[in-house]
Amino acid sequence: MNPAPLSGLYAPSLALITDLYQLTMAYGYWQQGLQDREAVFHLYFRKAPFQGGYAVAAGLALAVDWLENLRFSDDDLAYLGSLRGSKGTPLFPPDFLAYLRDLKFTCDVDAVPEGTVVFGNEPLLRIQGPLLQAQLLETALLTLVNFQTLIATKAARIREAAGPHDQILEFGLRRAQGFDGGLGASRAAYLGGADATSNVLAGQRYGLPVRGTHAHSWVMSFADEEQAFTAYAQAFPDDSVFLVDTYDTLDGVRHAIEVARKMRAQGHELGGIRLDSGDLAYLSREARALLDEAGFDKVRIVASNDLEENLITSLKQQGARIDTWGVGTQLVTAYNQAALGGVYKLAALRTADGTGWDFTIKLSEQIAKTSVPGILQVRRYLDEQGHPRADMLYNTAVPLPERLVLVDPNDATRRRPVRPGAPFRELLEPVFCQGRRVLDLPTLAESRALAQREVASLDPAVRRFLNPHTYPVGLELSLYDYRTQLILAKRPQRPA
Numbered sequence: 001m002n003p004a005p006l007s008g009l010y011a012p013s014l015a016l017i018t019d020l021y022q023l024t025m026a027y028g029y030w031q032q033g034l035q036d037r038e039a040v041f042h043l044y045f046r047k048a049p050f051q052g053g054y055a056v057a058a059g060l061a062l063a064v065d066w067l068e069n070l071r072f073s074d075d076d077l078a079y080l081g082s083l084r085g086s087k088g089t090p091l092f093p094p095d096f097l098a099y100l101r102d103l104k105f106t107c108d109v110d111a112v113p114e115g116t117v118v119f120g121n122e123p124l125l126r127i128q129g130p131l132l133q134a135q136l137l138e139t140a141l142l143t144l145v146n147f148q149t150l151i152a153t154k155a156a157r158i159r160e161a162a163g164p165h166d167q168i169l170e171f172g173l174r175r176a177q178g179f180d181g182g183l184g185a186s187r188a189a190y191l192g193g194a195d196a197t198s199n200v201l202a203g204q205r206y207g208l209p210v211r212g213t214h215a216h217s218w219v220m221s222f223a224d225e226e227q228a229f230t231a232y233a234q235a236f237p238d239d240s241v242f243l244v245d246t247y248d249t250l251d252g253v254r255h256a257i258e259v260a261r262k263m264r265a266q267g268h269e270l271g272g273i274r275l276d277s278g279d280l281a282y283l284s285r286e287a288r289a290l291l292d293e294a295g296f297d298k299v300r301i302v303a304s305n306d307l308e309e310n311l312i313t314s315l316k317q318q319g320a321r322i323d324t325w326g327v328g329t330q331l332v333t334a335y336n337q338a339a340l341g342g343v344y345k346l347a348a349l350r351t352a353d354g355t356g357w358d359f360t361i362k363l364s365e366q367i368a369k370t371s372v373p374g375i376l377q378v379r380r381y382l383d384e385q386g387h388p389r390a391d392m393l394y395n396t397a398v399p400l401p402e403r404l405v406l407v408d409p410n411d412a413t414r415r416r417p418v419r420p421g422a423p424f425r426e427l428l429e430p431v432f433c434q435g436r437r438v439l440d441l442p443t444l445a446e447s448r449a450l451a452q453r454e455v456a457s458l459d460p461a462v463r464r465f466l467n468p469h470t471y472p473v474g475l476e477l478s479l480y481d482y483r484t485q486l487i488l489a490k491r492p493q494r495p496a
């Protein structure tokens with residue numbers, strides 16, 4: 001048995017986690033002798049999720065793990081060999097399956113580190129290598145990066161609402177899109193800013209802190225609340241959080257205080273109480289007053305019940321005294337945006353003689369959906385404090401002009417010259433070089449810390465939830481001009 005892959009629950013081989021068309025194209029390329037033509041693809045999304053101003057890049061470590069374990073097992077090949085076309089003939093001939101069996105991953109992969117703040121049209125991943133291989137990766141890379149980035153971004157927004165000092169507990173497994181959805185969501189939620197998860201498998205697999213309280217059924221299993229709390233405190237004398245709203249919330253708080261007094265007499269402190277219904281602003285204020293009056297000002301107040309970033313913001317504005325937010329459904333399902341629309345587009349192909357590049361473009365009726373040709377890098381310009389000011393996409397395969405100008409790809413009249421000598425950093429870093437890993441990945445906790453620094457470095461206007469300011473992402477002028485020429489060359493010029 002292979003070690004359990006980071007990226008999936010079920011299969012010992014995950015080579016078939018793909019859309020059929022990746023394999024039919026692979027066969028076609030192989031048949032045409034195009035399998036080794038060098039190609040460059042970019043993985044990017046066009047619009048930040050949740051009508052927000054940014055996204056937190058996530059999923060790279062899962063993608064690396066998937067890539068490192070990528071091979072077609074005998075079972076995979078037998079299954080592919082069993083597939084038939086409409087005339088009943090095999091879809092894939094044995095010599096192609098033999099080619100897949102011996103296929104070695106030899107691509108270059110450059111990627112934006114997990115936790116980095118990213119914007120529309122910026123490549124999160126750049127894959128350069130043999131056409132057949134680079135194409136084959138599309139679906140799995142999108143599956144991993146889209147969902148991880150979506151949930152990490154949702155968690156970052158919840159962190160924004162909760163503020164830097166409150167705790168955020170992710171409680172969503174029961175509402176997740178299946179086991180793997182729950183597992184991945186717990187990982188991404190932590191990366192984006194949650195402090196812990198109730199999901200025990202995610203704790204084991206990703207080393208996340210696991211936390212929790214107890215359910216209403218615990219209280220209902222005893223004659224009364226005091227007995228229930230006393231029994232829980234016996235089991236966990238230093239790790240108890242009592243759910244106080246089974247019958248009457250404020251009576252529940254009084255019962256919790258009674259038990260907390262007895263615990264204190266025995267040298268133990270109650271950790272917290274949890275509110276799971278009713279007016280959370282009012283009840284948390286009342287509960288805080290009762291607890292403080294009784295000398296329990298360190299007892300935390302956890303709230304849960306369909307929480308999300310706007311509700312948390314509102315509760316704070318109402319003076320709620322909640323310091324720990326249990327967030328489930330809305331976080332792990334990215335409730336108000338079902339998916340991030342990340343795409344994977346071909347941007348360069350080696351010329352047939354192998355010496356130069358053909359830069360490629362996908363046209364669209366909407367200019368915003370037209371792809372960007374080239375072998376792209378993202379350069380992030382910083383102000384004196386090191387805060388991001390503007391990002392520039394440029395083609396690394398052609399020399400950069402002396403004077404740099406950023407052009408808004410959706411409105412060419414919006415341009416910004418780059419101040420000479422302006423500090424910058426480049427977002428894509430080498431992860432694989434010809435199939436060999438060249439980067440040690442940070443730990444998840446390090447990526448989480450990066451995400452917090454990254455979001456904090458953004459202008460609050462870009463971070464706000466309602467109509468956020470658009471962070472400037474421009475094409476370097478010569479790339480913009482080249483792309484315009486390519487659009488004109490590819491688009492049929494019909495007479496009026």
Ligand SMILES: Nc1ncnc2c1ncn2[C@@H]1O[C@H](COP(=O)(O)OP(=O)(O)OP(=O)(O)O)[C@@H](O)[C@H]1O
Pocket residue numbers: 276277278279280281282304305306307311314315318
């Ligand atoms: N002060 C508040 N301001 C705005 N929304 C609140 C406030 N207090 C609670 N809420 C939210 O209002 C919604 C109330 O939902 P609902 O009516 O289902 O809860 P409930 O009846 O209190 O709880 P339950 O059905 O679990 O007993 C929840 O999403 C909750 O988070």
Ligand SMILES: O=P(O)(O)OC[C@H]1O[C@H](OP(=O)(O)OP(=O)(O)O)[C@H](O)[C@@H]1O
Pocket residue numbers: 171172174175216276304305306307326327328329330
């Ligand atoms: O509300 P979420 O953000 O999804 O957080 C998780 C929810 O799961 C639990 O109860 P559950 O919803 O199962 O039962 P309930 O009807 O008593 O709330 C918990 O008490 C929270 O309410």
Ligand SMILES: O=C(O)c1cccnc1
Pocket residue numbers: 171172198211212213214215274304326328
């Ligand atoms: O530990 C908790 O309080 C918890 C866990 C999962 C879902 N709701 C609450």
Ligand SMILES: [Mg+2]
Pocket residue numbers: 305306
């Ligand atoms: Mg509920």
